[in-house]
Amino acid sequence: MGLKLSPLAPAAFPVMPVVDxxxxxxxxxxxxxxxxxxxxxxxxxxxTTIGGVLTRSLxxxxxxxxxxxxxxxxxxxxxxxxxxxxxxxxxxxxEESVARTVEATAAELGCRPEEIFVASTGVIGEPLxxxxxTSALGALKADLDGDAWEAAARAIMTTDTFAKGAVRSAKIDxxxxxxxxxxxxxxxxAPDMATMLSFVATDAAIPAAVLQTxxxxxxxxxxxxxxxxxxTSTSDTLLFCATGKVDNELYLNADAPELADFxxxxxxLLQDLAHQIVRDGEGATKFVTVAVTGAESDLxxxxxxxxxxxxxxxxxxxxxxxxxxxxxVAAVGKSGERADRDKLSIxxxxxxxxxxxxxxxxxxxxxxxxxxxxxxxxxxxDVGVGQGRATVWTCDLTHGYIDINADYRS
Amino acid sequence: MGLKLSPLAPAAFPVMPVVDxxxxxxxxxxxxxxxxxxxxxxxxxxxTTIGGVLTRSLxxxxxxxxxxxxxxxxxxxxxxxxxxxxxxxxxxxxEESVARTVEATAAELGCRPEEIFVASTGVIGEPLxxxxxTSALGALKADLDGDAWEAAARAIMTTDTFAKGAVRSAKIDxxxxxxxxxxxxxxxxAPDMATMLSFVATDAAIPAAVLQTxxxxxxxxxxxxxxxxxxTSTSDTLLFCATGKVDNELYLNADAPELADFxxxxxxLLQDLAHQIVRDGEGATKFVTVAVTGAESDLxxxxxxxxxxxxxxxxxxxxxxxxxxxxxVAAVGKSGERADRDKLSIxxxxxxxxxxxxxxxxxxxxxxxxxxxxxxxxxxxDVGVGQGRATVWTCDLTHGYIDINADYRS
Numbered sequence: 001m002g003l004k005l006s007p008l009a010p011a012a013f014p015v016m017p018v019v020d021x022x023x024x025x026x027x028x029x030x031x032x033x034x035x036x037x038x039x040x041x042x043x044x045x046x047x048t049t050i051g052g053v054l055t056r057s058l059x060x061x062x063x064x065x066x067x068x069x070x071x072x073x074x075x076x077x078x079x080x081x082x083x084x085x086x087x088x089x090x091x092x093x094x095e096e097s098v099a100r101t102v103e104a105t106a107a108e109l110g111c112r113p114e115e116i117f118v119a120s121t122g123v124i125g126e127p128l129x130x131x132x133x134t135s136a137l138g139a140l141k142a143d144l145d146g147d148a149w150e151a152a153a154r155a156i157m158t159t160d161t162f163a164k165g166a167v168r169s170a171k172i173d174x175x176x177x178x179x180x181x182x183x184x185x186x187x188x189x190a191p192d193m194a195t196m197l198s199f200v201a202t203d204a205a206i207p208a209a210v211l212q213t214x215x216x217x218x219x220x221x222x223x224x225x226x227x228x229x230x231x232t233s234t235s236d237t238l239l240f241c242a243t244g245k246v247d248n249e250l251y252l253n254a255d256a257p258e259l260a261d262f263x264x265x266x267x268x269l270l271q272d273l274a275h276q277i278v279r280d281g282e283g284a285t286k287f288v289t290v291a292v293t294g295a296e297s298d299l300x301x302x303x304x305x306x307x308x309x310x311x312x313x314x315x316x317x318x319x320x321x322x323x324x325x326x327x328x329v330a331a332v333g334k335s336g337e338r339a340d341r342d343k344l345s346i347x348x349x350x351x352x353x354x355x356x357x358x359x360x361x362x363x364x365x366x367x368x369x370x371x372x373x374x375x376x377x378x379x380x381x382d383v384g385v386g387q388g389r390a391t392v393w394t395c396d397l398t399h400g401y402i403d404i405n406a407d408y409r410s
Numbered sequence: 411m412g413l414k415l416s417p418l419a420p421a422a423f424p425v426m427p428v429v430d431x432x433x434x435x436x437x438x439x440x441x442x443x444x445x446x447x448x449x450x451x452x453x454x455x456x457x458t459t460i461g462g463v464l465t466r467s468l469x470x471x472x473x474x475x476x477x478x479x480x481x482x483x484x485x486x487x488x489x490x491x492x493x494x495x496x497x498x499x500x501x502x503x504x505e506e507s508v509a510r511t512v513e514a515t516a517a518e519l520g521c522r523p524e525e526i527f528v529a530s531t532g533v534i535g536e537p538l539x540x541x542x543x544t545s546a547l548g549a550l551k552a553d554l555d556g557d558a559w560e561a562a563a564r565a566i567m568t569t570d571t572f573a574k575g576a577v578r579s580a581k582i583d584x585x586x587x588x589x590x591x592x593x594x595x596x597x598x599x600a601p602d603m604a605t606m607l608s609f610v611a612t613d614a615a616i617p618a619a620v621l622q623t624x625x626x627x628x629x630x631x632x633x634x635x636x637x638x639x640x641x642t643s644t645s646d647t648l649l650f651c652a653t654g655k656v657d658n659e660l661y662l663n664a665d666a667p668e669l670a671d672f673x674x675x676x677x678x679l680l681q682d683l684a685h686q687i688v689r690d691g692e693g694a695t696k697f698v699t700v701a702v703t704g705a706e707s708d709l710x711x712x713x714x715x716x717x718x719x720x721x722x723x724x725x726x727x728x729x730x731x732x733x734x735x736x737x738x739v740a741a742v743g744k745s746g747e748r749a750d751r752d753k754l755s756i757x758x759x760x761x762x763x764x765x766x767x768x769x770x771x772x773x774x775x776x777x778x779x780x781x782x783x784x785x786x787x788x789x790x791x792d793v794g795v796g797q798g799r800a801t802v803w804t805c806d807l808t809h810g811y812i813d814i815n816a817d818y819r820s
Contacts, residue, residue: 326534
């Protein structure tokens with residue numbers, strides 16, 4: 001496709017350390033894209049626990065159905081991911097393709113099929129040529145390496161213009177643990193979840209039930225708080241594995257104070273990855289933070305924020321560097337959540353434009369106009385009815401989005 | 411702005427007859443646009459009844475608040491409309507501006523303020539210079555003419571590239587009645603309602619309560635079944651007046667069989683106006699009909715249809731003339747309504763692409779590709795769970811939309 005690097009891309013891919021108990025390998029299997037890697041194998045040592053968050057799409061892919069089932073066991077030995085074909089809406093053929101991939105991988109690794117997870121991203125409705133994956137399993141296994149996180153992040157890309165990775169470390173019982181995460185996603189990005197895949201692994205020892213709680217909560221404040229184009233995917237997958245190689249105490253309660261530092265590092269990492277997806281939003285030239293306060297509840301605040309962040313009129317105004325706060329007002333009004341029109345306040349770039357339902361007297365647009373020319377746009381809205389607050393992130397809507405999506409069959 | 415005429419525009423504005431009891435006048439009052447008419451006065455003879463549908467936006471304009479209140483009486487003598495300024499989010503100043511306009515108009519026409527309706531469309535958050543309207547009332551009154559419907563349709567335009575009008579006639583008790591309607595709207599168009607104004611008048615005699623029922627039902631299948639960009643406006647207004655100049659029987663029941671022909675003509679006219687708004691959708695190059703069947707209910711079908719019609723990925727694919735049915739599947743999945751993935755069928759241009767949850771064996775894309783090159787795109791989806799059905803209309807999402815909205819402060 002020859003997509004140009006997003007102007008919002010980070011300077012470089014982070015240096016990602018080895019996570020003890022995790023090995024990775026990638027390969028060019030010719031699923032769709034010529035001349036690039038498109039299959040990733042992640043293998044975990046025995047005893048690895050897993051939690052995950054999957055798309056709530058009612059037309060989810062066969063891979064999602066499989067992950068849902070396998071998450072029940074809470075045990076993981078491998079994840080097989082391909083890009084270029086989502087194996088969604090492929091009916092029985094798609095289910096059979098997943099079953100063959102799972103069985104072949106389990107046989108190759110000598111584990112139970114329930115410990116294998118699969119994820120696919122790319123075009124919908126085309127049968128997945130799974131024999132191109134299964135015939136490569138031996139070679140993938142031979143290539144496994146603990147130090148292949150950047151290659152892994154590259155193999156799962158579709159319309160992404162940069163590979164996405166993040167690292168954090170934290171202390172549990174005074175012992176240092178590492179969390180590595182990679183993600184892909186740039187269009188069809190919306191809460192519940194973005195069209196995204198993300199795989200996060202730690203060497204900490206965390207029971208599966210706790211992992212599940214932590215990843216659900218974390219997704220809520222990260223991947224479920226971003227939007228590029230309001231389109232939810234059939235294949236969204238976020239998996240979180242813990243190899244338990246660090247011999248920290250096992251805490252059975254996600255709210256245990258001993259886990260606080262770990263939870264904070266995890267949430268920070270998830271938000272970092274989510275922001276990277278927004279920064280790679282198709283056609284994005286601005287990274288937009290929408291903070292809503294004064295709503296009836298935190299959930300109401302999030303809904304208002306997402307309504308603003310999804311409004312094509314708000315997003316095109318930002319693309320045009322126009323501080324069109326009237327469109328923000330209109331978006332608040334259509335959110336369906338309670339707001340007091342006559343108490344509404346709106347600021348952009350920290351400058352209050354409207355307060356108590358009308359434009360501030362003698363409002364000088366100069367500093368706001370300057371803010372709109374930057375790459376980082378801040379919009380804050382107080383809707384004047386309660387204490388609920390939320391922050392969501394999005395990008396602008398530009399000609400680049402149309403270019404990419406009018407031409408690419410994804 | 412120098413917008414180019416929409417390629418989907420009708421060949422000509424319809425020839426609109428006089429509706430007995432309705433007179434119109436327009437004037438260039440310099441509200442915002444130089445060198446064009448921007449105020450419309452519609453005056454009705456005594457005894458005119460009125461019903462209406464107004465935006466459900468929680469940040470609605472002062473004019474909407476006024477119409478809501480005045481609709482209670484069911485009596486109308488005039489509508490004053492301006493384009494260029496929506497008088498929305500203007501706080502107390504905005505309310506006072508509406509009050510002055512209403513009082514001055516009532517004084518000019520010698521009627522009660524409760525019989526005056528106002529509507530404003532255009533930029534949000536700027537105080538409305540209402541003295542430019544009130545100082546023109548005498549001149550407007552002097553210019554009133556029954557034969558000024560096209561001029562009226564022109565005066566209420568904002569980013570519209572063509573004036574929108576429609577005419578129907580029907581029989582009540584064997585007597586011929588006329589229904590004239592005008593509308594404006596092209597962006598910020600979404601159900602509940604579009605950013606649109608529409609004024610419909612008939613010479614039939616219809617009690618206000620019946621008018622209200624008919625217009626609510628009619629809006630549901632027309633203006634509330636279209637979307638351009640999913641953005642709801644603060645100012646949407648649809649008013650329906652009946653002058654009672656034709657001495658048909660008064661029917662107190664909207665379902666009276668004697669009104670069937672009238673209702674059918676009304677609904678047809680509303681759908682015609684709604685389609686014209688879609689055809690003038692900002693940047694539109696394709697008119698898209700999405701028909702959904704097999705849903706749990708008609709409402710569920712409409713929600714699924716609107717989710718498809720609002721999907722930026724579906725809309726950009728159509729702009730790119732790509733029969734990307736996978737994006738339709740994804741949109742069904744994110745609608746939140748029940749659908750059976752394994753029974754889902756999708757057709758484009760009458761050609762079945764997918765049936766029972768997978769692509770039709772040996773599917774030949776040639777006829778569908780040819781259909782996508784046309785200006786009228788048909789998508790039909792059966793979601794396989796019930797008897798609910800609905801049709802919604804939208805347009806494609808093109809560079810033209812970005813051009814218009816990144817530059818225009820509306």
